[in-house]
Every structure is written in structure tokens, then in C-alpha cells.
Amino acid sequence: MTKKISAIIYKRIVLPLVKLFYPKIKVFGAENLPDEPCIVAANHTQMNGPICAEIYFPRKRYTWCAGEMMHLKEVPSYAFKDFWLQKPKYTHPFYKLISFIIAPLSVCVFNNAQTIGVYKDKRIMHTFKETLKKLEEGADVVIFPEHDIKHNHIVYDFQEGFVDIAKLYYKRYGKEIKFVPLYIAPDLKQMHIGRAISYNAEDDICQERKRICTYLMNEITDMAVSLPLHTVVPYRNIPKKYYSSNKEK
Numbered sequence: 505m506t507k508k509i510s511a512i513i514y515k516r517i518v519l520p521l522v523k524l525f526y527p528k529i530k531v532f533g534a535e536n537l538p539d540e541p542c543i544v545a546a547n548h549t550q551m552n553g554p555i556c557a558e559i560y561f562p563r564k565r566y567t568w569c570a571g572e573m574m575h576l577k578e579v580p581s582y583a584f585k586d587f588w589l590q591k592p593k594y595t596h597p598f599y600k601l602i603s604f605i606i607a608p609l610s611v612c613v614f615n616n617a618q619t620i621g622v623y624k625d626k627r628i629m630h631t632f633k634e635t636l637k638k639l640e641e642g643a644d645v646v647i648f649p650e651h652d653i654k655h656n657h658i659v660y661d662f663q664e665g666f667v668d669i670a671k672l673y674y675k676r677y678g679k680e681i682k683f684v685p686l687y688i689a690p691d692l693k694q695m696h697i698g699r700a701i702s703y704n705a706e707d708d709i710c711q712e713r714k715r716i717c718t719y720l721m722n723e724i725t726d727m728a729v730s731l732p733l734h735t736v737v738p739y740r741n742i743p744k745k746y747y748s749s750n751k752e753k
Contacts (some may be wrong), residue, residue, distance in 0.1 A: 507615075512683040518609075519551040520694055522555060527690070529560040533697035537563060537681045539640045542700060543669060545720045546686035547659050547728075548648040549737040552672035556688050557646045558617050564729070568666075571621030571631070574614045587741050603721075604631035622647070634674060635669055645669075646686070650739040658687075660723045660739040664713035670703035671712075680705055683716050685723035691734040698723040 544565070546553055557567045572582035580603040588599035614621075620634045621627075635645050650660040672682045686697035701719045704712060728736065730748045735747050 511616050512614045514612050515737055518613060519558075519617075523559060526555055527693045527723050529556050529688075529693050531560060531695045534562045535700050536645070536697045537684060538544075538700055538751060540679070540682070541642055542609045542644050542684050543639075543666070544646045544684045544686050545662065545666070545695075545717075546646060547688055547726075548592045548739045549688050549723055550739070550741055552690045552737055553648050553688055554617075556690075561644070561646060563645050564642065565643055566589055566620050566635075566638045567646045568622045568635075568646055568648065569614050569617075569619040569628060571623040571627065573610045574619075574621050576607050576611050579610045580604045581677055583607075584609065586674055590740060590742060592635050600737070631673055632669060636673060639669075639673060640677065640680070641707065644711070646682075656725055657752045658728045658736055658750065662717040662721055663749070664717050667703070667713040667716050668709065669706070669714075671709050674703065674705045683720060685727070686725045686726040687718045689728065689731060689734055690737050694731070696727045696731070698727055721753050 514652070544561075546557070554569065556568055557565065568685075570582060570586070572578040580600070583606060584596075584600050584603040588596070588603070591599055608650075620631060620638065622631050638645055647664040647666050649664075649666050651663050653661040655661045667683075670683070671682045673679060680703045682700040682702050684700045686694045687698070701716055703716065707715075731750060731753055733749060736750055738747060
């Protein structure tokens, strides 16, 4: 599939279909976004986070996505491990097949949506360079930093490496960028944007990683708990019977 055909399929077929069938999401707290470009950290909510960011985020933005989902040969193994490995073992052959089937669609979507590929190898420097470029162009960058360690009934622990963008941004532009928490509640059909926290260039980067991630996780949790009773869609693709509510202790 050529890049031109792929772009046409995404813009004229895939994106319109997603907008047609995905529920309308109402955005709250847009006034909390700073005047300057910022880094937005959100709960992943499985496929809901990237979809909401692509369609409903209120400003120009680019979203971090798994770089493996942008390359045809890398999609199957990554998709199975990340999406379906925790499914019952007897279903694994089925989901391995699905991982191959979705590969062309994944490449089409992630290479044509407003995304920045994220890698865990030496290609991470490309991720950081592209992120700095988009921020300097005036776009926000949306990140879903959760990983497999559960933090509480709302979010999983944040991987802290994304905070290093702030150090690079300060070094290049002399500005202390802000990080903004975002809570996505598919059950309520809502997105809530919280209050920003600024990077402190005078402090040690290790302390800043911990301070900023702790703040963002706490703010997302507080926003979730303050909302009406609803089901929290977790980071991991687990059976729905194990989903928690926002009021759970």
C-alpha cells in the first residue's frame, strides 16, 4: 500500500467511520490548558485514550503511540503481547491470528493520524527530536505513560522517562514546560483536563520525574473520584468483570 493510498483510506474511510460510530465525548477543563504548548499525560483506557485524543482534544496536538504499531512486520508480535497476552491461553491462537489481520490497518492508522512513534531502543532519540519539533511548532503532545504496575483503582503507574522531554526542551529553548493531567472516562463520555504543573529546571531530573509523575497520577485520580459513579476502563485489556468503579476504595 503506497503512502498516498494509505492517507486517502485513513482520511476518507477510517477516520469518518470512527467519528460516526465512536460516542461523542464532552471536554471539561479546557481553560486549564496553558497558553503555550504543553505535555498532556492521560490514562490510556485501552483504545479509548488514543481515539479521544485524535478526535476530541480541543487544541492542535500530536499523540505518542507505540512505534511498533507503525511498521507492518512489528505489529503482530507487539499487538499480541500488549493487547491480548493476558487473555485465557486457549484464546491465544485466535488473537495471534487477529494480530496479523490488523497489521495493515494499524500501519494505515498510526502513520496517518497525528502521532509520534515511541520506541524503547536507540530510535527513542527520534521520538524526542520529533516531540521537541512539534512543541516548538505550537502543538501540544499527548502521552499515555501507564505500564503494567497498578497504582490504584484509577491508574497504573506512570513510566517516568517522558519527563526528560522537559529537560531537553529547557536546554534547547530556555523554557520550563508545563505538564497537564487528563482523565478520560468513556463510561461518562467525558474528558477532564486538570491543573498544570511546571518543570523545575533547577532540580535534579530524577526528583523531577518522580515529582511530576506523582502529581499527574494524583490529579487524575482526584478528578476521577470527584465525578459521578462510573466504571473505570483500565490500562490493561482484562475481562470487564474485573473493572473497578471510581468510588471503589
